[in-house]
Amino acid sequence: xxxxxxxxSVYIGRKPTMNYVMAAMMILNKDEDATLKxxxxxxxxxxxxxxxxxxxxxxxxxxxxxxxxxxxxxxxxGTMNNVSSIEIVLxxxxx
Amino acid sequence: xxxxxxxxSVYIGRKPTMNYVMAAMMILNKDEDATLKxxxxxxxxxxxxxxxxxxxxxxxxxxxxxxxxxxxxxxxxGTMNNVSSIEIVLxxxxx
Numbered sequence: 001x002x003x004x005x006x007x008x009s010v011y012i013g014r015k016p017t018m019n020y021v022m023a024a025m026m027i028l029n030k031d032e033d034a035t036l037k038x039x040x041x042x043x044x045x046x047x048x049x050x051x052x053x054x055x056x057x058x059x060x061x062x063x064x065x066x067x068x069x070x071x072x073x074x075x076x077x078g079t080m081n082n083v084s085s086i087e088i089v090l091x092x093x094x095x
Numbered sequence: 096x097x098x099x100x101x102x103x104s105v106y107i108g109r110k111p112t113m114n115y116v117m118a119a120m121m122i123l124n125k126d127e128d129a130t131l132k133x134x135x136x137x138x139x140x141x142x143x144x145x146x147x148x149x150x151x152x153x154x155x156x157x158x159x160x161x162x163x164x165x166x167x168x169x170x171x172x173g174t175m176n177n178v179s180s181i182e183i184v185l186x187x188x189x190x
Contacts, residue, residue, distance in 0.1 A: 043139040
């Protein structure tokens with residue numbers, strides 16, 4: 001049965017950093033790639049999550065791909081706004 | 096005479112976005128790669144600068160490399176802090 005790849009995405013928001021570190025670590029510990037996604041100001045947060053995970057919790061984790069793009073979001077008053085986004089693909093340590 | 100490659104770096108801080116867009120555009124218009132560097136919260140700002148430049152000002156500009164790492168910074172009281180950093184290498188449009 002085909003897996004839903006999106007199961008391996010972690011959306012970075014305003015929760016504490018360690019929540020996201022743990023979520024990504026659970027995916028990587030299954031020996032699968034994890035994709036961290038963030039928009040706007042949360043982009044800096046996503047980078048922090050990756051670095052803390054990589055340097056302190058799961059050493060040997062590597063960046064497989066980093067993609068930057070722009071998404072259009074509709075605001076409450078119906079106008080469209082551009083917002084930058086990032087997708088960071090982490091791959092588990094090779095033993 | 097060897098060029099100082101660091102001339103082509105743009106350090107992203109708290110100035111208005113367009114200042115950095117213009118600084119990067121001047122480098123790319125010489126048909127050279129530009130490297131945008133940012134730390135901490137300015138990382139989101141760097142991503143915005145790149146996307147605005149790429150989508151509005153110099154279409155065809157591409158991401159050549161995106162590197163994420165951690166730097167140690169000494170704070171005023173002498174303690175060491177880890178701060179995430181990003182380096183985004185932009186390459187000019189190919190005509």
